[in-house]
Amino acid sequence: MKKGVDPVLVFWKGFGIFSEGSITEAIREVSRIQDRREIQYASAIALIYYHERCRHIDQVRGAAR
Numbered sequence: 001m002k003k004g005v006d007p008v009l010v011f012w013k014g015f016g017i018f019s020e021g022s023i024t025e026a027i028r029e030v031s032r033i034q035d036r037r038e039i040q041y042a043s044a045i046a047l048i049y050y051h052e053r054c055r056h057i058d059q060v061r062g063a064a065r
């Protein structure tokens with residue numbers, strides 16, 4: 001991430017994208033900031049929420065059942 005980019009603004013941009021219906025794009029946007037300390041908890045919760053609402057969920061092949 002470029003220096004000077006506010007992670008809180010990126011978080012809310014991701015929320016706006018999610019609200020418009022582009023879930024995968026919102027996940028991509030919020031993933032950029034998930035390691036920033038000041039927004040780490042909020043981005044983790046948002047990513048969980050967005051992933052739960054995805055239509056296409058990745059499945060691991062050969063996983064124990």
